[in-house]
Amino acid sequence: MTGGARMGVPFVVAAPSGTGKTTVCRACVGRDPRLEFSISHTTRAPRAGERSGVDYHFVSPADFRSMVEESEFLEHASYGGENYGTSIEALRVPMEDRGHDVLLEIEVQGAAQLRDRQRNARFIFLLPPSMKVLEQRLRGRGTDTADAIDRRLGVADRELEAIRFFDYAVVNDDLENTISSVLEIIAAEREGSQAAVEMARARHDRQDVHTAWLSGGGSRRD
Incomplete structure (x- = not known):
């Protein structure tokens, strides 16, 4: 990156498994030429249609451990018995070399x-329309056993408690609206004006969104 050029900003999108964060993130990157998708490393097996280097970097457990030992990850976590991580290079190249913002879809x-490690990052939490819909999506994917789905739903309940640590929250009850909301947040933060950021935060305030979601029965599964 040349002197005085803009440094990119990392935008972190996290959500319980099955909420649709991959679809949302891919669509956002496709509509914003200054936004790049961070490709994570994982030890899980590819799903149908997934390609290494496009959807994830699929690596062996031994290779993943080696990257952890060599401090090559900005973050890494275990989920569903598999490991996931974001490498330092996944952010450095687009943010520093190209001045682009990076969208991270992580656990x-x-x-x-x-x-703790990226003070300039902005954090967006995606909620499912309801826990009932989330359960239907997980069962409809047909990629997990019934026990695995029950475990994922238990994890999702705990993950929802972390919403208070995020800057924004969006309910993914309509794909186009969700994509527009995430792009609106990115545009406001990119502009950098206090008025734009305050407007985006007012529209997608994590506490207000979560309260409305709970009031509408979002946490119910029956």
């Missing part, structure tokens, strides 16, 4: 680590 546990 809630990993987001907590990034908050």
Whole structure:
């Protein structure tokens, strides 16, 4: 990056598994030429249609451990018996070399680590329309056993408690609206004016969004 050029900003999107964060993040990157997607490393097996280096960097447990030992990760976490991590290079190249913002789709546990290490990062929490809908999505994917889905739902309940550590919250009950909301947040933070940021935070205040979600029965599964 040349002297005086803008340094990119990391935007962290976290959500319980099955909320749709991958779809949202990919769509946002496709609509904003100054936004790049951070490709995480994982030890899990690829799902149908996934490609290494595009969706994830699929690595062996031994290679993942080696990267941890060599301090190559900004954050890493274990979820569902598999490991996930964001490498330092995944942010450095687009942010420093190209001056682009980076969208990180990571687990809630990993987001907590990034908050301590990336002071300029902005954090967006995606909520499912309801826990009932989340359960339906997880079962509809057909990629997990019933026991694994029950464990994921238990983790999701705990992850929702972390919303208080995020800057923004958005309920993913309509894909287009969710994409627009995330892009609105990014545009406001990129502009940097106090008025723009305050407006975005007022529209997507984590406490207000969470309270409305709870009031609307979001936490119920029946």
